Amino acid sequence: MKRVRFNLIVVAIAALTTAGLSSCKGKTDTDTTNKTADTTSSTTTTAPVEVSSDEALLSGVKDATKDYPTVTATVENGVVTLTGTLERSKLQDLMQSIHNLKPRDVKQQLTLI
Amino acid sequence: MAVQQKYQELINAARTAGVGNLQVREQNNVLYIDGQAPSGQVKDQLWNIYNRIDPDYRSGDLVLDIKTTNASGSKAKVVTEKSNLNIRKGPGTDQPIVGKAAHHELITVVSQTNDEWTLVRTDAGEEGYVYNRYLERVPSP
Numbered sequence: 001m002k003r004v005r006f007n008l009i010v011v012a013i014a015a016l017t018t019a020g021l022s023s024c025k026g027k028t029d030t031d032t033t034n035k036t037a038d039t040t041s042s043t044t045t046t047a048p049v050e051v052s053s054d055e056a057l058l059s060g061v062k063d064a065t066k067d068y069p070t071v072t073a074t075v076e077n078g079v080v081t082l083t084g085t086l087e088r089s090k091l092q093d094l095m096q097s098i099h100n101l102k103p104r105d106v107k108q109q110l111t112l113i
Numbered sequence: 114m115a116v117q118q119k120y121q122e123l124i125n126a127a128r129t130a131g132v133g134n135l136q137v138r139e140q141n142n143v144l145y146i147d148g149q150a151p152s153g154q155v156k157d158q159l160w161n162i163y164n165r166i167d168p169d170y171r172s173g174d175l176v177l178d179i180k181t182t183n184a185s186g187s188k189a190k191v192v193t194e195k196s197n198l199n200i201r202k203g204p205g206t207d208q209p210i211v212g213k214a215a216h217h218e219l220i221t222v223v224s225q226t227n228d229e230w231t232l233v234r235t236d237a238g239e240e241g242y243v244y245n246r247y248l249e250r251v252p253s254p
């Protein structure tokens with residue numbers, strides 16, 4: 001009888017210890033949750049900007065300025081520079097044509113009359 | 114991002130007006146906006162906003178590549194200042210002139226070759242290429 005009681009005490013201690021350990025286990029890692037930023041919804045796919053070759057730009061610029069003999073256009077490394085004089089009322093039409101050629105940039109240095 | 118903020122009104126207007134394939138990209142402090150406008154009026158409206166934000170387009174910080182398409186089989190009006198429009202054998206001002214279309218004449222679009230040139234046919238049967246700047250789309254009846 002004495003022996004059985006001893007065994008029961010051992011089992012009880014073992015059970016308590018296990019319960020204590022497992023309750024500790026449950027407290028782990030609550031403050032180190034990985035928060036991964038959700039960037040996919042705010043960014044769109046961005047292909048590099050397409051810029052025409054200087055040769056293509058030169059040919060396009062020639063056509064675009066043909067009816068504006070007072071305008072001089074030069075092309076260098078994708079950048080179109082406009083100099084000379086032009087009536088302000090014609091500027092938008094000319095600029096639209098130049099921008100449609102896919103230049104890297106347009107330097108508008110015309111004297112507007 | 115600074116350049117994009119400068120032209121935010123223009124970007125918003127392009128979205129509202131239903132510009133197709135709209136792309137807005139910034140590279141080396143130049144903003145590139147391209148897309149397909151549903152009409153020439155929308156394109157002009159966007160250019161007017163551009164001119165208001167950046168008077169006379171002098172800053173060189175935006176490339177606004179907005180296109181309009183002339184649909185095959187549709188009619189287009191010749192919108193030269195007052196002169197006739199040259200019809201050329203090929204798409205380029207170095208190509209020989211094969212005909213003329215009168216100021217405000219209605220001509221038929223055969224196909225749009227590229228952003229600059231369109232193959233057209235006049236009622237008189239002349240066929241060749243004209244510069245897109247001088248064509249205005251006419252809505253089909």
